[in-house]
Structure formats: C-alpha cells, structure tokens
Amino acid sequence: MMLDIKNLSVSVGDKTILRGVDLQIGKGEVLILFGPNGSGKTTLIKSIMGFSGYDIKKGQIRFRDKELNNLPIEEREHLGVGIMYQHPPVIRGVKLRQIAEFLCKDKQKIKDLSERLSLEEHLDRDINLDYSGGEMKRSELFQVLLQDPRLLLLDEPESGVDLENISIMGGVLNEYLARKDKAALIITHTGYILDYINAEKGCVMIDGKFWCVGSPKEIFNNIKAAGYDKCKECKWSKKKK
Numbered sequence: 001m002m003l004d005i006k007n008l009s010v011s012v013g014d015k016t017i018l019r020g021v022d023l024q025i026g027k028g029e030v031l032i033l034f035g036p037n038g039s040g041k042t043t044l045i046k047s048i049m050g051f052s053g054y055d056i057k058k059g060q061i062r063f064r065d066k067e068l069n070n071l072p073i074e075e076r077e078h079l080g081v082g083i084m085y086q087h088p089p090v091i092r093g094v095k096l097r098q099i100a101e102f103l104c105k106d107k108q109k110i111k112d113l114s115e116r117l118s119l120e121e122h123l124d125r126d127i128n129l130d131y132s133g134g135e136m137k138r139s140e141l142f143q144v145l146l147q148d149p150r151l152l153l154l155d156e157p158e159s160g161v162d163l164e165n166i167s168i169m170g171g172v173l174n175e176y177l178a179r180k181d182k183a184a185l186i187i188t189h190t191g192y193i194l195d196y197i198n199a200e201k202g203c204v205m206i207d208g209k210f211w212c213v214g215s216p217k218e219i220f221n222n223i224k225a226a227g228y229d230k231c232k233e234c235k236w237s238k239k240k241k
C-alpha cells in the first residue's frame with residue numbers, strides 16, 4: 001500500500017472539515033475524487049501534503065509504511081509526495097527555469113518536458129505571473145513532474161485548460177502514471193481527464209466524508225444525470241454502510 005488513511009478528521013480553525021475519511025491507494029493505482037464545491041477535497045490533499053493550519057484531530061495518514069501526521073511538508077516531499085495546486089501562487093522575481101533547475105538536475109528532461117507542455121517561453125518568465133489559467137496548470141504539472149514524486153496529488157488539473165492542452169496534459173500524465181511505482185489522487189469536476197488516464201477507482205466526497213466508491217466513469221455519468229445529492233443514496237454507498 002502506498003497511501004493509507006484511517007478515520008481522518010481535520011479542522012481548519014474551529015471548523016471541522018474532514019469527518020472520518022478512510023482511503024487507500026496502492027502502487028500503480030489512480031483514484032479519482034469527485035465532490036461539490038466546499039466538500040473538503042482540497043483540504044484532504046493539503047492534509048496529506050502537510051500544510052499548516054490543517055489540524056488532524058483524529059486518525060492517521062501513512063505513506064509507504066511511515067506515519068505522516070506530524071512530518072513537515074519537505075519531509076513528505078522527500079518521501080515522494082507531490083502536489084499540483086488548485087490555485088497556485090504567483091512568485092515574482094523567480095523564473096520558472098530557476099525552480100525547474102532546483103527541482104531537477106537533468107537539463108535535457110527540463111527541455112523535453114517544457115517543450116511537450118508548450119512552456120519553453122515561460123521558462124524565462126516569473127512563476128505564474130500573468131499566466132493564463134491554462135498556462136498556470138501546465139506550469140504546475142511541469143513543476144510537480146520534475147520532482148518525480150511517487151504519489152501525485154492533483155487538484156483539478158484540467159480546470160481552465162482548453163481541450164487541446166487537456167489532451168497534451170492527459171498524454172503526459174498517462175505516460176507518467178504508466179510507470180508501475182507511481183500512484184495518483186486526482187480531483188476533477190469536468191471529468192475530461194478520465195478520457196486520458198486509466199483510472200479504475202473513483203469516489204465522491206460530500207460534507208467531508210466519502211459516500212460512494214466505484215468506477216469513475218460510471219460515477220461521473222451518474223453525477224451528470226442526477227447531481228451530487230443522489231450520490232448519498234446510490235448503490236455503492238448503501239453497500240458500504
């Protein structure tokens with residue numbers, strides 16, 4: 001097992017956001033996470049990564065048999081956890097090339113990946129400054145893949161990206177995840193990423209809990225047809241209870 005989360009409850013300030021989440025992701029697995037706005041998806045990813053302000057009240061996060069609960073972000077990164085933000089920060093005064101060379105010593109790899117993601121010109125621009133939504137997402141994917149993480153945490157990778165670039169990002173991601181020692185947790189609203197990635201497991205988070213586990217394409221079609229409210233009544237959630 002790569003990631004093993006048991007009964008995780010997380011608060012931000014005095015607000016409880018995650019309420020008893022259980023989650024396992026094995027080597028080679030991709031888990032797709034659906035859920036309405038504000039349900040706690042980003043909080044889950046940030047809790048796995050170890051951002052400050054996300055207080056674990058109960059439960060345990062283990063990664064490759066090591067407990068992460070109290071480890072700082074950089075140690076989690078060293079162990080092989082990588083995150084692609086939903087809303088990445090602008091970093092003035094630091095060029096994309098500088099962070100790329102900090103993250104990866106292989107200049108050829110930087111060149112190849114920047115070309116594939118159409119970021120050659122961005123290498124000499126400040127990180128995320130005046131990038132379009134799609135460029136920011138491509139730059140995020142570029143940075144996280146240069147870290148070569150074992151577990152990729154992707155927060156809405158395709159939101160704001162045009163179809164052509166979704167296809168490019170999907171292809172790059174699919175290739176990365178085809179390596180058997182990798183795994184991913186991917187949050188999506190649009191479902192486009194499902195056309196490119198071989199994911200067998202999906203789940204729905206509502207009010208800080210998982211309600212449903214099943215085939216991601218089937219879940220996505222059900223959400224499109226019946227909305228998230230129906231997820232609470234679906235066959236999988238009954239089976240789980």
Ligand SMILES: Nc1ncnc2c1ncn2[C@@H]1O[C@H](COP(=O)(O)OP(=O)(O)O)[C@@H](O)[C@H]1O
Nearest residue numbers: 012017035036037038039040041042043044053
């Ligand atoms: N740092 C924070 N301070 C206050 N509230 C937060 C913070 N982070 C998340 N929340 C709240 O927690 C809830 C879940 O947020 P989030 O995990 O971002 O949801 P999702 O990603 O599913 O849309 C929201 O109501 C959000 O406003």
Ligand SMILES: [Mg+2]
Nearest residue numbers: 041042086155
């Ligand atoms: Mg979010």
